[in-house]
Amino acid sequence: MLARIEYALRETWASFRRNLTLTMAAVLTSAIALLLVGATFLIQRAFENLLVQWRGDVAMIVFVRSDASPEQVALIDGTLRAAPSVIDVDKLRYLDKAESYAEAQRIFLGDPVTLSLLTPETIPTQFKVVPLTEDTDLVRSLADQYRTLPGVEAVALAEDEFEVISTLSGFVRNVTLIMSLVLLAVAIGLIWNTIRTAMFARRREIEVMKLVGATNWFIRIPFMLEGLLQGLIGGVVSCAGVWALNSAWSGGVAAFKPGTGISSLVVPAGYLSGVMVVLLLLGAAIGAIGSAIAASRFLDV
Amino acid sequence: MAPHRGGSVMIKLDGVTKIYGHDTLAVDDVSFDVAKGDFVFLVGPSGSGKSTLLRLMSREEVATEGDVWVAGRNVCEMPPSRVPFLRRSLGNIFQDYKLLLNKTVFENVAFALEVIGKPRHVIREQVPFVLELVGLADKSERFPNQLSGGEQQRVSIARAFVNRPLIMLADEPTGNLDPATSEGIMALLQAINETGTTVVMATHDHRVVNAMRRRVIQLDRGLVVRDQERGVYE
Numbered sequence: 416m417l418a419r420i421e422y423a424l425r426e427t428w429a430s431f432r433r434n435l436t437l438t439m440a441a442v443l444t445s446a447i448a449l450l451l452v453g454a455t456f457l458i459q460r461a462f463e464n465l466l467v468q469w470r471g472d473v474a475m476i477v478f479v480r481s482d483a484s485p486e487q488v489a490l491i492d493g494t495l496r497a498a499p500s501v502i503d504v505d506k507l508r509y510l511d512k513a514e515s516y517a518e519a520q521r522i523f524l525g526d527p528v529t530l531s532l533l534t535p536e537t538i539p540t541q542f543k544v545v546p547l548t549e550d551t552d553l554v555r556s557l558a559d560q561y562r563t564l565p566g567v568e569a570v571a572l573a574e575d576e577f578e579v580i581s582t583l584s585g586f587v588r589n590v591t592l593i594m595s596l597v598l599l600a601v602a603i604g605l606i607w608n609t610i611r612t613a614m615f616a617r618r619r620e621i622e623v624m625k626l627v628g629a630t631n632w633f634i635r636i637p638f639m640l641e642g643l644l645q646g647l648i649g650g651v652v653s654c655a656g657v658w659a660l661n662s663a664w665s666g667g668v669a670a671f672k673p674g675t676g677i678s679s680l681v682v683p684a685g686y687l688s689g690v691m692v693v694l695l696l697l698g699a700a701i702g703a704i705g706s707a708i709a710a711s712r713f714l715d716v
Numbered sequence: 717m718a719p720h721r722g723g724s725v726m727i728k729l730d731g732v733t734k735i736y737g738h739d740t741l742a743v744d745d746v747s748f749d750v751a752k753g754d755f756v757f758l759v760g761p762s763g764s765g766k767s768t769l770l771r772l773m774s775r776e777e778v779a780t781e782g783d784v785w786v787a788g789r790n791v792c793e794m795p796p797s798r799v800p801f802l803r804r805s806l807g808n809i810f811q812d813y814k815l816l817l818n819k820t821v822f823e824n825v826a827f828a829l830e831v832i833g834k835p836r837h838v839i840r841e842q843v844p845f846v847l848e849l850v851g852l853a854d855k856s857e858r859f860p861n862q863l864s865g866g867e868q869q870r871v872s873i874a875r876a877f878v879n880r881p882l883i884m885l886a887d888e889p890t891g892n893l894d895p896a897t898s899e900g901i902m903a904l905l906q907a908i909n910e911t912g913t914t915v916v917m918a919t920h921d922h923r924v925v926n927a928m929r930r931r932v933i934q935l936d937r938g939l940v941v942r943d944q945e946r947g948v949y950e
Contacts, residue, residue, distance in 0.1 A: 419833045620816055620827075626774075627879070628803035629831035631796075 420631065426637035430613050432642060437612055438645060441605040445649025446656065447700060449694045455591040455655035456623030456690045461585035461680040464521050468543075469581075472506070474573040475544040475558055480566050481512070481537050487566030490538070492565060497541060501553060515540050522679050526556065527669075539568050596600040598699060602649065606642045606705030614638060616707065621714070635710040642710075646702020650695040657694065661687055725775060725785070726752040726883060726914045728742035732782035734768050742768040743872050745782070746936035750916060752882075755909045757925050758918040759949055760935035766918035769935075770885045773916070775946075789883050804832055807876030807884045807913075811891035813868045815860040820872050821847065824858040828875045846874040850904060857908050870904065877908055884908060886917040890924055898924055922949040 426562060431438060477495070479488055488509075496504050510518065516535045523530040546554050551574055558570045614621065624634050665681050727750040734743040743765045746796060750756050758766040771777040771782050775791045784791050787805050794802060799810040815824050817901060827845045834842075848855050860868050869889055876884060886905065890898035900922050909915045919925060933940060934946030942950075 418830070418835050422830060619814070623814055623816060624826065624831045625800075626803065626808050627812070627828040627831060627875070628800045628806075630800045633831060633833070 419520060423633075423637045423640060427465075427640040428636065429646065430617070430641050433616070434613050437609040438607075441602070441609045441645045441705075442649045442652065444598065444605050445646050445698055446603040448595060448602045448701075449650055449653035449698055450656045450660075451591055451598055451695060453589065453653055453690050453694050454660065455595055456693070457657065457661060457682050457687070458587055458591065459584070460682045462580065462587075462685055463682070464524055464679040465580050466584065467521050468518060469573050472545045473543045474554060476546065476571045476655040477542040478539040478568040478571065480568045481539050481543060483540075483566030484617035487564075489565060491561070491564055492543065494561065495544060498557065501546055501557060502547050502705075503545045503547050506543075508543040510534070510541045510543065512538055512540055524679065524681050524683060526679070533565050590647065597696075602646075603701050603705040603708075606645050606702055607709045609645065610638050610642050610706040610709035613641065614714075634714065638710045639706045642706020643699055643702040646698040646705070647695065649702070650698025653694050653698065654691040657690060658687070659672055660670050718920055719794065724752045726787060727916065728783075728785040729769070729772075730783045731767075732772065732779045732784055734772060734777060735742075735780045739940050741780075744944055745933040746871070746935075746939065746940050746944060747782075747931060751913060753912050754784065755906070755915045755928070755930040756917070757791045757928070757930060757932045757947070758935060759920060759932055760941075763937075765933040765938040766935055767887055768938075770808075770887050770916065773883075775802060790831060800832075803856070804879060805882045806866055807873075807881035809869070809872050809876050809880070809889050809947065810887045813860070813872040815868055816873055817860050820857050821852060821863070824860070824871055825875045825878050828878055829847075832877070832879070833848070841875075842878055844860070847876045848875070850874045850905075857946060864897070865893050866900060869893065869897075869901055871902055873901070873908070877913075881913060883914045884918065886915065886919075888919055888921075890919065890921050891918065895923060899927070904926060915942055920949075925949040 423596050477491060477492060492507075492509065495502055495507060512535050516533065519533055519538060520530065523533070548554065555572065555574075557574055561567055561570050621634055661682065668681055723862075729749075730747050732743055732746045733741070733831060734797075746765075746769070758769060759768055768777060773786055773791070775784075775794065777793050786802065791799075792800060792886065816827065816884070819827060822843055825846060826839045829842060830840045844853065844856070847856050850873055850875065853862065854868055855867065860871065863871070869892075874890075880896050884905065887901075889905070890901055893901060898921065903916055905917065906928070929946045929948070931933055931946050932942065934942035934947075934950070
């Protein structure tokens with residue numbers, strides 16, 4: 416058993432070095448494809464920070480002053496519920512201080528100055544309003560009405576803040592997703608071709624191996640490991656790239672003026688590590704797929 | 717037909733027909749037995765089906781009709797996953813040696829053991845032993861291109877024999893060699909046969925057949941036209 420493992424690893428490494436040019440092409444393509452996948456994840460997550468408060472068809476947010484009395488909150492709640500033909504009262508949600516604070520921590524992730532000014536005591540609570548109507552003018556006139564209620568600090572409309580970002584984020588997601596998928600397919604194709612070439616270069620050896628009774632798996636495994644290794648190295652390179660891009664972006668964002676929304680477009684470190692793990696697994700997967708197809712199809716050389 | 721002989725049957729062909737593609741008949745309803753320890757020549761002109769019979773025995777080809785039994789197993793019904801294990805009980809040698817040019821003599825022979833997962837101490841023990849047997853102990857670090865044709869064939873015989881096969885299948889092993897060298901190769905095959913290994917050799921080399929006086933199965937256009945103990949080429 417030990418002899419077999421040693422053989423497989425030695426052959427993998429030898430073949431890896433032998434086809435250095437093709438291998439480099441396969442590794443780099445995998446890395447670029449995976450980098451795009453990683454960027455897609457990060458961009459989406461960053462946009463979500465901005466969009467989180469509008470999640471679930473919320474079109475209007477009524478912010479309540481942090482010093483509002485429970486009676487004032489009850490009055491606002493009653494007023495909102497008094498328009499059941501315009502507002503979906505079943506989906507009406509009140510976020511208390513703790514919930515609002517948790518949400519703010521996402522929105523102001525990249526803006527430590529603002530974040531430090533917020534405390535669970537001073538944060539405004541909020542009502543999330545899902546309208547039943549498509550009529551934006553009606554929603555806007557309701558908003559104007561709510562602004563005058565005692566205890567209301569502000570009323571924000573999705574139309575003003577959310578739509579542009581939402582459209583932008585959807586567009587960016589589609590573009591990066593399509594590009595990643597195309598590049599992933601190209602990466603699989605290149606790994607497939609590298610392994611196929613490696614097998615063709617060693618067709619005499621494979622012929623002799625079959626002749627003396629090596630099993631197909633014994634012949635295949637070094638080639639499959641080679642593909643796996645290419646994908647995995649691509650994954651490692653892409654992780655480095657994603658990390659570098661993210662660091663540069665986060666650093667740049669910190670220099671922006673607070674309150675422009677740009678500062679929300681950052682991701683937490685834990686999420687970044689998660690993405691890196693996904694990229695490594697995905698790299699190994701594309702390597703395994705590409706080489707498995709090649710190794711099963713071209714054994715009869 | 718072949719006279720009855722004692723001993724167990726090592727290879728049995730029963731009504732074997734092989735058609736390549738749609739209509740190229742290579743072997744036509746061939747039946748014969750080869751006893752354990754036998755030495756058999758398959759003779760006949762090019763295209764008579766000699767090589768096809770060898771390829772059917774090592775299951776590089778599957779019979780269109782009939783059964784091929786090798787070492788007690790019906791190789792026609794064998795699932796592909798078992799074929800490697802069949803091949804481990806066979807030693808194959810060829811006219812063109814099929815040596816790996818980037819490996820030394822030692823490595824070429826060791827390769828056959830390595831790829832069936834034999835541990836290193838077995839390789840260190842067995843390879844020098846067979847190289848001694850074929851008379852190449854002093855050339856184990858040479859590369860195939862530094863050897864004569866006869867020496868290369870000896871390496872290929874060492875590679876085929878190192879795993880102690882039950883059967884040696886030889887396809888024109890002297891086809892590229894001069895008469896004196898061929899004689900040496902035949903002496904080696906005979907020595908291997910004397911260890912109890914069954915040998916089946918396809919050839920159209922009159923001299924070696926006539927010198928050996930062993931069983932001769934003559935083929936013509938896929939048919940067995942003669943099966944004779946202690947035969948000559950004719």
